[in-house]
Amino acid sequence: MDWHKVKEQLENTFNGTVLLAQGETLFLQGAYGEASIQTHAPMQLHQRFNLASVSKPITALGILLLVQENKMTFDDQLNRWFDNFPYANITVRHLLQHTSGLPDYMELFSNHWDDTTIATNEDVLNLLTQYAPPSLFEAGERMEYSNTGYVLLALLIERITNESFSKYLTEAIFKPLHMVNTTVTSTTFTEQYANEIAQGYVYDVYAGKYVDPSQHEETKGATCLNYITGDGGIYSTVEDLWKLGRAVIEAQLWDEALLEQAFTPSTFTAEQPFSYGMGWIINEDEQLGKCVWHNGGWLGYATTFKIYLQSKTIFVFLRNKEQELNYETAIGEAIEGALTTHEFHLPKKPEQYKAVHLQMETLQGYEGKYQLQKHPEHTVDVALQDDGHLYIFLPGSMPLELYALKEDVFFLRGIDLLVTIKQNTLTVIGENQKTIASKINDHTLREK
Numbered sequence: 001m002d003w004h005k006v007k008e009q010l011e012n013t014f015n016g017t018v019l020l021a022q023g024e025t026l027f028l029q030g031a032y033g034e035a036s037i038q039t040h041a042p043m044q045l046h047q048r049f050n051l052a053s054v055s056k057p058i059t060a061l062g063i064l065l066l067v068q069e070n071k072m073t074f075d076d077q078l079n080r081w082f083d084n085f086p087y088a089n090i091t092v093r094h095l096l097q098h099t100s101g102l103p104d105y106m107e108l109f110s111n112h113w114d115d116t117t118i119a120t121n122e123d124v125l126n127l128l129t130q131y132a133p134p135s136l137f138e139a140g141e142r143m144e145y146s147n148t149g150y151v152l153l154a155l156l157i158e159r160i161t162n163e164s165f166s167k168y169l170t171e172a173i174f175k176p177l178h179m180v181n182t183t184v185t186s187t188t189f190t191e192q193y194a195n196e197i198a199q200g201y202v203y204d205v206y207a208g209k210y211v212d213p214s215q216h217e218e219t220k221g222a223t224c225l226n227y228i229t230g231d232g233g234i235y236s237t238v239e240d241l242w243k244l245g246r247a248v249i250e251a252q253l254w255d256e257a258l259l260e261q262a263f264t265p266s267t268f269t270a271e272q273p274f275s276y277g278m279g280w281i282i283n284e285d286e287q288l289g290k291c292v293w294h295n296g297g298w299l300g301y302a303t304t305f306k307i308y309l310q311s312k313t314i315f316v317f318l319r320n321k322e323q324e325l326n327y328e329t330a331i332g333e334a335i336e337g338a339l340t341t342h343e344f345h346l347p348k349k350p351e352q353y354k355a356v357h358l359q360m361e362t363l364q365g366y367e368g369k370y371q372l373q374k375h376p377e378h379t380v381d382v383a384l385q386d387d388g389h390l391y392i393f394l395p396g397s398m399p400l401e402l403y404a405l406k407e408d409v410f411f412l413r414g415i416d417l418l419v420t421i422k423q424n425t426l427t428v429i430g431e432n433q434k435t436i437a438s439k440i441n442d443h444t445l446r447e448k
Contacts, residue, residue: 001342003027006335009346013331016198016319017045019238020335023312028335029238033321035198037210047198048181048235049318052296054303055234056150058169058244060096060279062157064258065172071160074261074278078152081159082125086132090139092156095149096278097266101137102148106225106398108133115221118187119228121165124151143268143276147231154230165229177247179240185226185233197235198320200300205355205403205413210321213299217387218401218413222299232298238316245307245314248292263292263309287340288313297325304332313339324350326416326431353411355403362407363390370426370437380426380437392419 007030010018015033019026031043051058066072074093079085087102094100105124112127113119128148136144154165161168166184174182181196183189190197201210202219213219227233246252251259265275265282275282280292289310296303302325304317317332330347338344363384370380381393382402390410391399402410402419410419418429424439 001027001338001344003338006338006344009344010331010335013346013349014319014323014328015043015321016049016317017043017047017238018318018335019242019314019316020339021242021314022339027339035320037199037201041195043198045239046181046196046237048183048193048196048237049198049303049320050185050200050232050298050301051234051236051303051305051318052232052298052301053147054241054294054296054305055229055232056296057279057292057294057305058173058234059150059153059157059230060262061173061248061254062165062169063092063096063153064254064262064278066157066160068255068258072156078156081156082129082152084129085125086129087135087139092153093278094139095146095153095156096262097143097268098146098149098276099140099143099266099268100146100149101135101139101141101144102146102152103128103133103136104146104397105148105151105228106222109225110221110398113224115224117224118226119224121151121155121228121230124148124228125155143266143272150231151228152230169234173244173253174240176253177243179236179243182234182236182240184229185235187227189235190226198318200298200320200322202300202322203352203413205353205411206357208352208354217389218391218399219299222398226299232296238318241305241316242314245305245316246312248307249309249312249314263290287311302328304329306336322414324416325414350416353403353405355411356406358404358407360384360388366390366402366421368424368439368442371440372435372437374435379440382421382426 007028010030010032017031018028020028031045033043035041035043035047067074075091078090090100108127109119112131157165157168169184202213202216204211204216214223262278263280263282264277281294283291285291288308291306291308293306300320300322302319306315315336319328327347327350334344334346366382367384368382372378378395383391385391390402392402393399400412403413404410408420408422420427426437428435
């Protein structure tokens, strides 16, 4: 396989860095595009990316070390460490496996937070304690992906170690593995290391250009959450994640029996589109064997980190300019596939949608609460916000702006979904699937 040719073909397909290795053999390592749209500094391999949810496996690995040191167990209950915690019978295992039923903290902040104020993990705990929104389900009843759970795991590490989450991970994992360019985010870090960070950018579909998330109506309200950690917030590089992958394969810091538990799917994932253990998505590849991995996305960043345990293959794919997710996923699959097929075929680059403005009276006609036909326990809200734009509130998500392609047809920025709203029926159209919801009232009290 001509990996040099693959490296050349990847030019102008994405903005970021990539690494593919097997054992000690490095097949592909490249940096593409620019690290900053302000300075136009070229992307470098040492550039640090916000890992978004790829931080979750690292948080989980930190928890495994505390279990290994007998400082806690997977079945310890949270109210042992969190005073006045309003949710009963939730264990560490529930948090790790996304089976806690805890409500989504992003929705809580959307309703009860001044988005000009930077939020912390303690603020997440305080809002949960103060407002105590109802659980989504009883702990251990089923699985539903939960960012809230991983924020609490980061707080749990701090309660048990009497150290900051950042200091603990640095001393327990990053330093021993010589991950010198990896750190938990903080305002100090982002200011002092601005030139080493690959800044994340979102695409303004009205202006037709990339912008800082803080300058975009849809995303600026979420920037107050940039420094919440555990579920995200770790910055790293392709090389440092390669080091981490090798350490996991070789069980350098962790007992093999503990890693085996982390890499075993929970019994609740049978009904899910993916199997999930403790911080890791798990699947089997016919050629490369068992894969433990995670992906992530946050305000311009999209990340992928895969470890194939038997074949000792590691794939890292970090991006910082928002594109259609399915397209970038297909690029990653093409790179991985070349390892076994010895062929490389890039997907066709999609067109960027251009949004049009609709009259206010037309937008008002779409507002309302819609009930999912197949899951009537869930509703979707569509509402105009103070900025005069139309937003959709999907279950467990921050508000997402609906951009009009034309009347009755909308798209979501960076997500390969179309939404149609016509004759009191809302349809979310994805690849090979449709989700239909019917309007049950005309007005919603949702606030951004």
